[in-house]
Amino acid sequence: MNLFEKMFNYQMMTRLNETGLFTWTSQERAWLRMMLNHPAAPEALHPNTLHKMHDMLDAEQDLDLQDYLTEKAKSEENSVFHPLLKPLRQMILHHQGFRLTGRVRNGRISQDQFGYPYKLEYSMVKKEWYVLWYAPLHNKLMSTKLHSIITTEAQPLQPETASQYAAKIAILTENRKTTVTIEVLPEFNQELSRILYAFSCFEKQVEFVEAQQTYRIELTIPRNEMDYVLSKMRFLGKRVRIADNAALRERMSETAAKVLARYAETELETLPERTSGGVRSHPIEKPFANADGSDSA
Amino acid sequence: MAKESFDKEIQFLRMLSLTSGAYNRKQYAERLGISVHTFDKTQRRLKEIMQTVADQRSGSEQNKEMADLVRFQYGESAEPMLLFLFRAKSMKETEVQRLSVLLHTLQDQALTAMELLDACCADLPEDLALPDEKTIRSDLKYLEEVGVIRKEPGGRPYRYLLQQDVLTGLSVEEQLELYDFVDIMANTQVPSVQGYLLRDSLKKAIATSYPQEEATEPFIYKYHYYSRILDEAHLYTLLSAIRQRKHVQFLYYSPKKPSSYSSQNTNPRFEREAGGRSNRIVPLEVVYDHQYGRWYVIGFQGRRGFVKFRMEGITQLEEQDSIEEEYMLKLKQQWAEISRYSWLVDTGNTVTVQARFFHPQDGQRNFILDRVRLQGQWGTITPETDHTFLYEIQVNGITEIKPWLRSFGSSCEVIAPQRLRQEMIKEWKEIAQYYESVREDVQLPDDDEIE
Numbered sequence: 001m002n003l004f005e006k007m008f009n010y011q012m013m014t015r016l017n018e019t020g021l022f023t024w025t026s027q028e029r030a031w032l033r034m035m036l037n038h039p040a041a042p043e044a045l046h047p048n049t050l051h052k053m054h055d056m057l058d059a060e061q062d063l064d065l066q067d068y069l070t071e072k073a074k075s076e077e078n079s080v081f082h083p084l085l086k087p088l089r090q091m092i093l094h095h096q097g098f099r100l101t102g103r104v105r106n107g108r109i110s111q112d113q114f115g116y117p118y119k120l121e122y123s124m125v126k127k128e129w130y131v132l133w134y135a136p137l138h139n140k141l142m143s144t145k146l147h148s149i150i151t152t153e154a155q156p157l158q159p160e161t162a163s164q165y166a167a168k169i170a171i172l173t174e175n176r177k178t179t180v181t182i183e184v185l186p187e188f189n190q191e192l193s194r195i196l197y198a199f200s201c202f203e204k205q206v207e208f209v210e211a212q213q214t215y216r217i218e219l220t221i222p223r224n225e226m227d228y229v230l231s232k233m234r235f236l237g238k239r240v241r242i243a244d245n246a247a248l249r250e251r252m253s254e255t256a257a258k259v260l261a262r263y264a265e266t267e268l269e270t271l272p273e274r275t276s277g278g279v280r281s282h283p284i285e286k287p288f289a290n291a292d293g294s295d296s297a
Numbered sequence: 298m299a300k301e302s303f304d305k306e307i308q309f310l311r312m313l314s315l316t317s318g319a320y321n322r323k324q325y326a327e328r329l330g331i332s333v334h335t336f337d338k339t340q341r342r343l344k345e346i347m348q349t350v351a352d353q354r355s356g357s358e359q360n361k362e363m364a365d366l367v368r369f370q371y372g373e374s375a376e377p378m379l380l381f382l383f384r385a386k387s388m389k390e391t392e393v394q395r396l397s398v399l400l401h402t403l404q405d406q407a408l409t410a411m412e413l414l415d416a417c418c419a420d421l422p423e424d425l426a427l428p429d430e431k432t433i434r435s436d437l438k439y440l441e442e443v444g445v446i447r448k449e450p451g452g453r454p455y456r457y458l459l460q461q462d463v464l465t466g467l468s469v470e471e472q473l474e475l476y477d478f479v480d481i482m483a484n485t486q487v488p489s490v491q492g493y494l495l496r497d498s499l500k501k502a503i504a505t506s507y508p509q510e511e512a513t514e515p516f517i518y519k520y521h522y523y524s525r526i527l528d529e530a531h532l533y534t535l536l537s538a539i540r541q542r543k544h545v546q547f548l549y550y551s552p553k554k555p556s557s558y559s560s561q562n563t564n565p566r567f568e569r570e571a572g573g574r575s576n577r578i579v580p581l582e583v584v585y586d587h588q589y590g591r592w593y594v595i596g597f598q599g600r601r602g603f604v605k606f607r608m609e610g611i612t613q614l615e616e617q618d619s620i621e622e623e624y625m626l627k628l629k630q631q632w633a634e635i636s637r638y639s640w641l642v643d644t645g646n647t648v649t650v651q652a653r654f655f656h657p658q659d660g661q662r663n664f665i666l667d668r669v670r671l672q673g674q675w676g677t678i679t680p681e682t683d684h685t686f687l688y689e690i691q692v693n694g695i696t697e698i699k700p701w702l703r704s705f706g707s708s709c710e711v712i713a714p715q716r717l718r719q720e721m722i723k724e725w726k727e728i729a730q731y732y733e734s735v736r737e738d739v740q741l742p743d744d745d746e747i748e
Contacts, residue, residue, distance in 0.1 A: 003530055006388055009385075009393070017501055022461050022501070022502045029444065032479065035478070056463065069536065069583050071584075071587060072587065073641055093507070121519060122516065124485065194552075197591055201520030208319040249732050256726075256732065259721075260726065260729060263710065
């Protein structure tokens with residue numbers, strides 16, 4: 001299987017597009033056939049569609065990749081599909097609003113909220129689908145896990161209203177963006193490739209300060225994703241440090257202090273009690289009821 | 298096939314997408330090991346392709362810098378810009394013309410080679426030399442081989458027809474359903490290049506029935522490793538070599554110096570390697586690492602034993618002579634045994650790692666437990682107290698699991714082995730030092746409400 005086939009060439013593609021000609025190669029069919037064996041296929045495709053696809057692809061080559069290709073450190077994947085994707089996708093396609101009832105934090109139920117859905121987002125990290133929507137009542141962008149939705153019902157909207165919402169969404173999305181600059185400690189420059197791979201899932205800009213041989217990575221992220229960046233920072237450990245953001249630097253500093261206190265505490269506990277009644281009477285620094293772990297990664 | 302040129306383009310694109318903005322053209326050229334002239338030429342060529350492909354989408358990319366074009370833009374679309382690497386193969390203009398005339402002619406009817414020759418002669422622009430029968434036959438053979446067209450049942454002279462059942466056999470709604478499925482699978486599963494290519498064609502096919510943008514861009518994916526598709530360029534060569542039991546040879550450029558991840562005690566010489574070295578291996582397995590979005594190939598290399606290479610460093614990959622089935626099977630079994638407890642690809646000594654995890658504050662959803670369940674691979678979870686649980690796993694070496702454990706911050710305390718515990722403490726002390734000067738009273742900016 002050669003991914004550099006002439007058929008995939010950009011000039012060919014441009015030429016064929018002129019008349020809307022559809023071509024598919026046996027490679028693409030073999031890939032699709034493999035994907036149809038994934039447990040998500042019967043959930044994502046109507047039985048008729050699935051049946052037709054199987055018929056069409058029956059004669060195709062079987063890729064059998066599982067014998068040669070191993071995926072490591074993968075999150076367990078409950079499902080890559082969710083039944084609400086289809087109705088929500090239709091609402092987005094037709095610029096409809098919705099009324100939504102769902103479970104929110106602390107087991108509360110939020111009743112019948114009105115919103116305008118604009119994207120369906122899958123988190124590769126949490127392996128969950130979310131609907132991103134705009135709540136006109138509060139002028140806020142919301143993100144709701146499909147698993148927490150109890151009911152959702154389409155609401156017709158005037159086209160003008162829908163485009164007003166779309167404009168609001170663009171502004172709010174832009175407003176919630178922020179940047180974080182991360183510095184690679186020069187002694188870890190030889191690990192740069194690994195570090196950059198780890199950050200390759202973010203929008204970013206890299207700067208190289210030649211005089212100090214220092215790489216600075218500027219990430220552009222939505223503000224509510226800070227916790228995920230922090231978890232990446234902890235993942236990479238001492239190779240990187242946050243260069244510019246006081247709040248995040250404080251969070252990292254706090255985490256380090258809490259971790260060290262955690263270890264110090266158990267070290268103390270395991271010490272034999274040499275001083276009679278002494279150990280416990282020392283004021284041990286109260287350790288953080290508030291575990292810093294964040295909902296991320 | 299001009300293999301070197303793709304190798305260069307892959308490295309080029311990887312460097313641009315990973316380090317966008319870091320270097321000037323001279324520095325880029327130096328790091329890629331090419332002349333500034335070649336750098337400029339490659340950049341011009343890729344930019345031209347990019348614009349041809351991108352123009353159809355937005356039409357406003359004219360003045361963007363190359364690095365901006367390949368930059369990952371989250372939130373706007375699931376469009377994989379690096380895909381155009383696989384669209385970059387050079388072709389003669391005459392061939393492009395001929396093949397597209399052939400396919401267009403076959404769009405509505407099945408035809409014989411001679412009928413197609415006539416059609417070609419009639420449809421090709423006058424300034425092009427007319428093709429002969431032999432050329433047409435070899436074009437048809439190519440198109441049939443890649444599966445774009447097929448012969449109609451029946452005897453000679455064969456009639457050819459376009460494979461487009463997916464359009465003719467599916468209703469408009471079903472096509473959209475299939476598009477969604479392909480989009481989701483290409484973005485969430487590996488390998489994905491064929492899926493992205495198919496997504497591209499389907500996208501155009503459904504555009505006539507669904508012209509609005511919302512039809513083709515309803516989904517976005519966070520946070521996935523976007524540059525992984527570049528390494529798929531080598532994937533099929535390697536998989537086919539494994540399947541057919543062939544040696545492979547390649548020139549390996551170690552990504553800077555190999556980190557402790559790539560290889561440990563099985564392969565001490567490799568660690569000292571500088572790069573650009575020729576290697577001949579018996580390929581056994583390809584490993585995709587979800588933690589960083591990188592690909593590895595595992596092989597056997599005579600005296601050096603089992604070796605691991607990152608796919609990003611592989612160039613000039615070539616298939617060679619074959620290996621006896623029995624020998625290959627034996628190696629595969631050995632490797633399966635050795636790597637059974639590898640968090641990724643580490644084959645160090647097997648140790649039992651034990652860690653205590655702390656539940657989040659009262660009233661919060663237990664996302665720590667959820668995450669350990671989700672990502673903890675084959676480790677076991679045992680409830681301990683009301684606010685803690687224990688996690689235990691057997692792994693080969695501690696290097697690869699360490700970052701994951703560390704990413705939990707103070708919600709995780711390593712208990713055993715003692716060495717890992719000590720390393721953890723040491724590292725957190727160092728990290729604490731980085732931020733020692735921070736003591737101002739600062740607050741995180743208010744978040745937008747989520748959920």
